[in-house]
Amino acid sequence: MGGPARPEPGRRRPAHRHRLHDHRRSVVVTDRAQLAETFRRFADQQCAGLSPLYATLSHAVARSNDLLDLAARTRPGQPAPNLLLGGIHHILRRGVQHPLAPYFTGHEHLDADHADSLLADFCRRHRARIERIISTRSVQTNEPGRCAVLLPAFAALQQQLDERSIRIVDVGASAGLNLLWNRYTYDYGGQRLTLPDSDPATVLACDIRGGTPPLSIDAARFVRPVGIELHPVDVTDTEATEWLVSLTWPEQTARMRTLNAALALASRTPPTILAGPAEEHLADVVAETPIDQHLVFVFSWSIYQIFGSPGGRDRLAATLADLSQQRPIHEISIGHFGHDTPRMIMASYDAGISRSDVVAHCDVYGNWLDWLTDPAHPGI
Ligand SMILES: C[S@@+](CC[C@H](N)C(=O)[O-])C[C@H]1O[C@@H](n2cnc3c(N)ncnc32)[C@H](O)[C@@H]1O
Incomplete structure (x- = not known):
């Protein structure tokens, strides 16, 4: 789905950038902390009352350096929580079998302890596919x-x-x-x-x-x-x-x-x-x-x-x-x-x-x- 929007002359680039993307070995700790905060805010402010599943998963991402590094693969200006969770949803909707799948039907409750291990396992198994989705697609939610x-x-x-x-x-x-x-x-x-x-x-x-x-x-x-x-x-x-x-x-x-x-x-x-x-x-x-x-x-x-x-x-x-x-x-x-x-x-x-x-x-x-x-x- 193409590259990032080209900046116009004189137009500032979006302030929210994920520098982890550029050089995995030079991960900047403050960027990771900022991204963790983005996931926590998403859980507490946007998911509250609407999606207990995404709130739980977002907190799980915020607790894991490995998942934060994966989420940092999103392009600058793109909301990482929506893209990462949307990417996982996308893969599961294609019929991939995993113990995480029943929770994405919207009917099963996922507790926090379970979320950490299930999410880490899913992302380990499908890391390349997730990376491809979140680094190329954008949040195009049409409501x-x-x-x-x-x-x-x-x-x-x-x-x-x-x-x-x-x-x-x-x-x-x-x-x-x-x-x-x-x-x-x-x-x-x-x-x-x-x-x-x-x-x-x-x-x-x-x-x-x-x-x-x-x-x-x-x-x-x-x-x-x-x-x-x-x-x-x-x-x-x-x-x-x-x-x-x-x-x-x-x-x-x-x-x-x-x-x-x-x-x-x-x-x-x-x-x-x-x-x-x-x-x-x-x-x-x-x-x-x-x-x-x-x-x-x-x-x-x-x-x-x-x-x-x-x-x-x-x-x-x-x-x-x-x-x-x-x-x-x-x-x-x-x-x-x-x-x-x-x-x-x-x-x-x-x-x-x-x-x-x-x-x-x-x-x-x-x-x-x-x-x-x-x-x-x-x-x-
Ligand atoms: C979050 S969606 C909103 C879609 C729709 N307006 C709605 O409210 O349901 C934002 C859309 O803006 C598009 N977009 C982002 N940058 C753009 C640009 N420079 N020019 C045109 N569209 C752009 C994205 O591809 C995406 O489809």
Whole structure:
């Protein structure tokens, strides 16, 4: 799956780098300690309540220098815990027999003592295969559930903008499943929302934890959607989509079902995706989108990979402000942006002048939304 994203001139490389990768014999102890901390944080903050298995395995990795050195084979800027555990899941899903396998069905409890020895044994037996996966693949998790968070942002924009049609450009689109937002059925805390092209079998449930998100939307006004993706995932290729399924967590069976349903929809009507680095495509899209269409760039959990972290959103904002010398641009971005709680930012750029608001707090997978009706936090 290709090499790391090329840095643009003047763009800083992501700060989070795994130097262990470069020279195994010059392992830097502080890097190993940092990586151990990354796995512990992943276990305690991201897996808590969602994946007891991944929490237990992540703590096991954090305790083992050997497993940390293996995890350090991930490419700079890639989240090592997601890749290592996704790689193991991927191998097990291919039918490899090992005592670790039953725990990946999502039903068996794995205790910490057992985890250390099982994980070490699995990684010893399959080390070369794991290394190949984590050093070449990237976290491309494509989560259609995030459309339940994006839809109110689209509705809000539609309310604010004049009657011209709206073009959504999903940057870091993976398989492009979020471009199919008008094909899903939504359930906002029991309130069902269908659009003219909604598939009744693909239901995205989202709990409204606060505020009143706008949900009234005219999908027909959204035209010529397109994705931009460094490594587009071909939705008609089951080998390629299998990697996306492997990136879901074993206990998240409902998420896996939704993903499979969305992939089935997408394979019948594949979304349009421009292959290549966003850095190369953004200016072209700005130039070729007619002025009688509003242009909206969506960055759903992709800024940290495209523009690095920390500070990636600032670099994106500077890029879009620059491009807005040619025409007005809108941005909808979702991510952590240095905060514990994920958030959605809506921004507008015109002639180099920008304005941005945090409009919502939300779940990583779109399971809940807190709409900040009166955004108190301009910018981030
Ligand atoms: C974590 S995934 C998010 C996918 C999708 N937006 C979603 O929310 O479900 C981030 C995606 O950004 C892509 N990506 C990383 N660097 C990129 C770049 N320089 N240009 C375009 N896409 C990039 C990755 O390949 C990956 O598919």
